[in-house]
Amino acid sequence: xxxxxxxxxxxxxxxxxxxxxxxxxxxxxxxxxxxxxxxxxxxxxxxxxxxxxxxxxxxxxxxxxxxxxxxxxxxxxxxxxxxxxxxxxxxxxxxxxxxxxxxxxxxxxxxxxxxxxxxxxxxxxxxxxxxxxxxxxxxxxxxxxxxxxxxxxxxxxxxxxxxxxxxxxxxxxxxxxxxxxxxxxxxxxxxxxxxxxxxxxxxxxxxxxxxxxxxxxxxxxxxxxxxxxxxxxxxxxxxxxxxxxxxxxxxxxxxxxxxxxxxxxxxxxxxxxxxxxxxxxxxxxxxxxxxxxxxxxxxxxxxxxxxxxxxxxxxxxxxxxxxxxxxxxxxxxxxxxxxxxxxxxxxxxxxxxxxxxxxxxxxxxxxxxxxxxxxxxxxxxxxxxxxxxxxxxxxxxxxxxxxxxxxxxxxxxxxxxxxxxxxxxxxxxxxxxxxxxxx
Amino acid sequence: xxxxxxxxxxxxxxxxxxxxxxxxxxxxxxxxxxxxxxxxxxxxxxxxxxxxxxxxxxxxxxxxxxxxxxxxxxxxxxxxxxxxxxxxxxxxxxxxxxxxxxxxxxxxxxxxxxxxxxxxxxxxxxxxxxxxxxxxxxxxxxxxxxxxxxxxxxxxxxxxxxxxxxxxxxxxxxxxxxxxxxxxxxxxxxxxxxxxxxxxxxxxxxxxxxxxxxxxxxxxxxxxxxxxxxxxxxxxxxxxxxxxxxxxxxxxxxxxxxxxxxxxxxxxxxxxxxxxxxxxxxxxxxxxxxxxxxxxxxxxxxxxxxxxxxxxxxxxxxxxxxxxxxxxxxxxxxxxxxxxxxxxxxxxxxxxxxxxxxxxxxxxxxxxxxxxxxxxxxxxxxxxxxxxxxxxxxxxxxxxxxxxxxxxxxxxxxxxxxxxxxxxxxxxxxxxxxxxxxx
Numbered sequence: 001x002x003x004x005x006x007x008x009x010x011x012x013x014x015x016x017x018x019x020x021x022x023x024x025x026x027x028x029x030x031x032x033x034x035x036x037x038x039x040x041x042x043x044x045x046x047x048x049x050x051x052x053x054x055x056x057x058x059x060x061x062x063x064x065x066x067x068x069x070x071x072x073x074x075x076x077x078x079x080x081x082x083x084x085x086x087x088x089x090x091x092x093x094x095x096x097x098x099x100x101x102x103x104x105x106x107x108x109x110x111x112x113x114x115x116x117x118x119x120x121x122x123x124x125x126x127x128x129x130x131x132x133x134x135x136x137x138x139x140x141x142x143x144x145x146x147x148x149x150x151x152x153x154x155x156x157x158x159x160x161x162x163x164x165x166x167x168x169x170x171x172x173x174x175x176x177x178x179x180x181x182x183x184x185x186x187x188x189x190x191x192x193x194x195x196x197x198x199x200x201x202x203x204x205x206x207x208x209x210x211x212x213x214x215x216x217x218x219x220x221x222x223x224x225x226x227x228x229x230x231x232x233x234x235x236x237x238x239x240x241x242x243x244x245x246x247x248x249x250x251x252x253x254x255x256x257x258x259x260x261x262x263x264x265x266x267x268x269x270x271x272x273x274x275x276x277x278x279x280x281x282x283x284x285x286x287x288x289x290x291x292x293x294x295x296x297x298x299x300x301x302x303x304x305x306x307x308x309x310x311x312x313x314x315x316x317x318x319x320x321x322x323x324x325x326x327x328x329x330x331x332x333x334x335x336x337x338x339x340x341x342x343x344x345x346x347x348x349x350x351x352x353x354x355x356x357x358x359x360x361x362x363x364x365x366x367x368x369x370x371x372x373x374x375x376x377x378x379x380x381x382x383x384x385x386x387x388x389x390x391x392x393x394x395x396x397x398x399x400x401x402x403x404x405x406x407x408x409x410x411x412x413x414x415x416x417x418x419x420x421x422x423x424x425x426x427x428x429x430x431x432x433x434x435x436x437x438x439x
Numbered sequence: 440x441x442x443x444x445x446x447x448x449x450x451x452x453x454x455x456x457x458x459x460x461x462x463x464x465x466x467x468x469x470x471x472x473x474x475x476x477x478x479x480x481x482x483x484x485x486x487x488x489x490x491x492x493x494x495x496x497x498x499x500x501x502x503x504x505x506x507x508x509x510x511x512x513x514x515x516x517x518x519x520x521x522x523x524x525x526x527x528x529x530x531x532x533x534x535x536x537x538x539x540x541x542x543x544x545x546x547x548x549x550x551x552x553x554x555x556x557x558x559x560x561x562x563x564x565x566x567x568x569x570x571x572x573x574x575x576x577x578x579x580x581x582x583x584x585x586x587x588x589x590x591x592x593x594x595x596x597x598x599x600x601x602x603x604x605x606x607x608x609x610x611x612x613x614x615x616x617x618x619x620x621x622x623x624x625x626x627x628x629x630x631x632x633x634x635x636x637x638x639x640x641x642x643x644x645x646x647x648x649x650x651x652x653x654x655x656x657x658x659x660x661x662x663x664x665x666x667x668x669x670x671x672x673x674x675x676x677x678x679x680x681x682x683x684x685x686x687x688x689x690x691x692x693x694x695x696x697x698x699x700x701x702x703x704x705x706x707x708x709x710x711x712x713x714x715x716x717x718x719x720x721x722x723x724x725x726x727x728x729x730x731x732x733x734x735x736x737x738x739x740x741x742x743x744x745x746x747x748x749x750x751x752x753x754x755x756x757x758x759x760x761x762x763x764x765x766x767x768x769x770x771x772x773x774x775x776x777x778x779x780x781x782x783x784x785x786x787x788x789x790x791x792x793x794x795x796x797x798x799x800x801x802x803x804x805x806x807x808x809x810x811x812x813x814x815x816x817x818x819x820x821x822x823x824x825x826x827x828x829x830x831x832x833x834x835x836x837x838x839x840x841x842x843x844x845x846x847x848x849x850x851x852x853x854x855x856x857x858x859x860x861x862x863x864x865x866x867x868x869x870x871x872x873x874x875x876x877x878x
Contacts (some may be wrong), residue, residue: 021673023839042641065839087455095809097839122499124835127639140596157579159665161869162648165877177616179653180873202481202567209601215619226598234460370534392878396563400462400504400536430600430632434619439831
C-alpha cells in the first residue's frame with residue numbers, strides 16, 4: 001500500500017504521484033467536468049482539482065466531514081498556502097457524511113461572546129476550523145515549552161491529589177463532593193503540597209486541573225483550568241524567584257513563537273515585546289505614577305486596581321520596552337499567612353505580581369519558611385494550625401524547609417494573552433462556567 | 440557570594456573549597472573532636488567530616504531536617520557513593536530543627552501494607568528518604584518519556600474537563616458533586632473527548648487526573664490516578680494501534696532506564712526484557728495453552744483471568760523473551776459499544792489487552808468509527824444515543840471520523856511494575872482510597 005503523505009510534506013513531492021487522506025473540508029462544482037475540493041489533514045489544507053466526470057460523480061452525496069483518500073499528482077502552485085495543489089486525482093470516499101455541518105468551518109467562526117453557545121456546544125465541529133484548531137495547537141506547544149524550561153532547570157514533576165478532605169486555605173468557592181459518605185472538596189491549588197515537596201526535590205512543578213466554584217456570570221470566569229505551579233527552594237532571596245519566573249516567561253514566549261509561528265499568524269497575533277529583565281515597580285510608585293498621569297487616586301489602596309494594571313502595561317510597553325512588568329512590595333497588611341514579610345521593610349511583603357498585557361497572570365511570593373513565624377501568622381488570621389487542613393503542612397516546616405518561593409499561573413490565561421483572545425474561555429476546548437457543564 | 444555546588448557536581452571539584460547547602464540528614468558525634476554529618480540536597484548525600492570543636496558545637500541542638508550551609512574542601516573518597524567527602528568544614532545552621540523526626544529517613548522505610556499509614560500520613564517526612572524520593576524521580580522521568588514519544592510522533596496534547604454533567608458510559612463508580620445546584624460527576628476517563636478531538640488533530644494525548652469511586656478495601660485500588668490517554672486516527676487497521684503502543688512502551692522503558700538508572704538500582708529493579716515486536720496470543724489460544732499446562736479450564740470464559748495473565752507473562756518472558764504480551768481477539772459478545780467488531784471474524788472484537796509483568800496495563804481497541812454502526816451498538820446495549828452524555832459524542836461521528844483507536848493507561852501502574860513495588864499506592868505521593876482522604 002502506498003504511504004500517506006501529509007499536506008505539509010507535499011512541497012517535497014512536486015511532479016510525483018502521492019496518496020493523501022483527510023476530511024473533505026469544502027467542495028465546489030463548477031461544471032460536470034470541473035470541480036475543486038479542499039482536503040484537510042492534521043497539518044493543513046490541500047486543494048484538489050478534478051477534471052474528470054467519474055471522479056466528480058463520486059463526491060455527489062459526500063458532505064464536508066467525509067473521510068476521503070486522494071491519489072494524484074503534486075503540482076506547484078504559488079497561490080496556495082502550502083505551495084502546491086493536487087491534479088489528476090483518483091478519489092475514494094471512505095466514510096460518507098450525508099448531513100450538512102451545523103456550523104460552517106471553512107471560514108472563521110465568530111468569537112463574539114453572543115456566539116459562545118455555538119462555538120462550545122458544537123465544539124466537536126468548530127474545532128475542525130483551521131484557525132480554531134490553531135488555538136489548541138498553540139496551547140499544546142505552550143504547555144510543552146513550560147515543561148521544557150522546568151526540565152532544563154532541574155525541576156521534578158509532581159502529581160498531587162485533586163480530592164481533598166478540607167478546603168485549601170479554609171476558603172470558600174470550592175466544589176463539594178461526597179467521598180464515600182465523607183465530605184470532601186476539589187483542589188483549588190496544589191500550593192500546600194508543592195511546598196511540602198520542596199523538602200525532597202527542592203524544585204518542583206505540577207501542571208494539572210484546578211477547580212474554583214466562582215459564582216460569576218461574566219465571560220471571564222471559568223470553574224476549571226489548567227494550573228502551572230512551581231516552587232523552588234534554596235533561594236537566597238525573593239529576587240531569585242522573580243528571576244526564574246522572568247526567564248521562564250521569556251523562554252515560553254520565544255519557544256512558542258518558534259513552534260507556532262503559523263498559528264499565531266492566523267490570529268494576527270504579535271509577539272510580545274519583552275526585556276531580558278522585566279521592569280519592576282512598587283505598588284506605591286505605581287499608585288503615584290498613575291495619580292500623576294490621570295488624577296485618579298489609588299494611593300490609599302493596598303492592592304493595585306485593574307485599571308492601573310492595564311495602564312502600567314501600556315506604559316511599560318511604550319517607555320520600558322516590555323509587555324511584562326513586576327509590581328512589587330505589596331503591603332504586609334493585606335498579605336496571606338504563607339507569605340513572608342520583607343525583612344528590611346516589614347510594612348511590605350515579599351510578594352510581586354506579574355502583569356502581562358494588561359492583566360495579572362501570577363502572584364510570585366517568597367514564602368514564610370520559618371516554623372515559628374508561620375504558626376504565628378496562621379494564628380494571627382484566626383486559624384488553627386492543628387486543624388486537619390494545616391497539620392501536615394506545618395509539620396513539613398517544623399522538620400525543616402529552606403527559603404523558598406513559587407507561583408501558580410493559568411495556562412489558558414497565558415494562551416489567551418499571547419493570541420489576543422478576549423476571553424479565557426476561547427482558550428479552552430470544553431469550558432466550564434456557572435452555566436456551562438457540557439459538552 | 441560563593442555559588443552553591445550540588446552533591447552530584449562535587450566530583451569535579453576535588454581539592455577545592457566549595458559551598459554546599461541542604462538538609463542535615465544524619466549526624467554522629469564520635470567525640471568532642473570528631474563528628475560526621477550527612478548533608479542531603481536534591482541530587483544526593485554528602486558526608487562531611489568535622490574535626491573541630493567549634494564546628495561540632497554549632498550542631499549541638501540541630502536535629503535532622505535542619506537547613507545547613509557547609510563551606511569545606513572536597514576530598515576524594517572511593518568508599519562514598521558520590522566518590523568524595525567534605526573536610527575542614529565551616530558550618531552555618533540556617534534553619535534549626537529542634538524536634539526529632541517522627542520517622543527515620545536514613546534507612547529504607549517499610550513498604551509493608553501494615554506500614555502504609557506511617558508511609559502516607561508522614562509523607563512530608565518520608566519523601567525525604569532517598570529511596571522514597573527515587574520512586575517519584577522515576578515517575579517524573581517516566582511521564583516525561585511518554586510525552587516525549589507523543590511529541591516525536593506528532594500527537595497534540597489536549598486538556599478535557601474533569602467535571603461532567605453525566606457519568607461517562609452511564610457507569611457507576613463515579614464521584615458525584617454539586618455544581619451550582621446541578622448534579623455533576625468527576626471524569627473517569629477522557630475517552631469520548633479524545634475521540635471527538637481526532638476530528639481536528641488526528642493524533643491526541645492527554646495526561647491528567649482520572650477519578651473512580653471504587654468501594655474496595657484492598658491495597659490495590661485507588662480513587663484518583665494519572666491517566667495517560669492517547670487516540671490516533673487514519674490508521675489502516677487495529678495492528679497500527681498495537682504497533683504504536685508497542686513502540687511507545689519500548690521507548691518509555693529504554694528512556695526511563697537511561698534517565699533513572701541510579702534510582703532503579705536503589706530498588707533492585709531489573710530492566711524489563713522486551714522484544715521489538717511484542718508477542719501476540721489470542722484469548723482462545725491463551726485459554727488452551729493454560730489448560731494444557733495446568734489442567735485448569737477457562738476455555739468457556741470470555742475474558743482472561745488474572746492467574747492466566749500472570750502465567751502468560753512468565754511464559755512469555757521465558758520462551759518468547761518479552762515481559763510484555765498482547766492478548767488479542769476478545770469475544771465480541773462481551774465488548775463495549777465503542778469497540779469495533781473484527782470484519783473478518785465478527786465473533787471477536789478489535790480489542791487487545793496489553794499485559795506487562797503479570798498484569799493488564801491497557802486495553803487497546805480499534806473504535807467503531809461508522810456512525811450507523813455506532814448508533815446500532817449503543818442501542819443494542821439498551822442506551823439512548825440522544826441522551827446528554829452521548830449526543831455530542833455521536834455528532835462527531837455523524838460528521839465524519841476516520842478509522843481510529845487508542846488506549847488509557849495508568850501512570851502509577853507502569854511505575855509500580857517497572858520498579859517492582861507491590862501496590863500502586865506506593866507510586867503515589869498522596870494516595871486516595873476508600874479510607875484515605877488526607878493528607
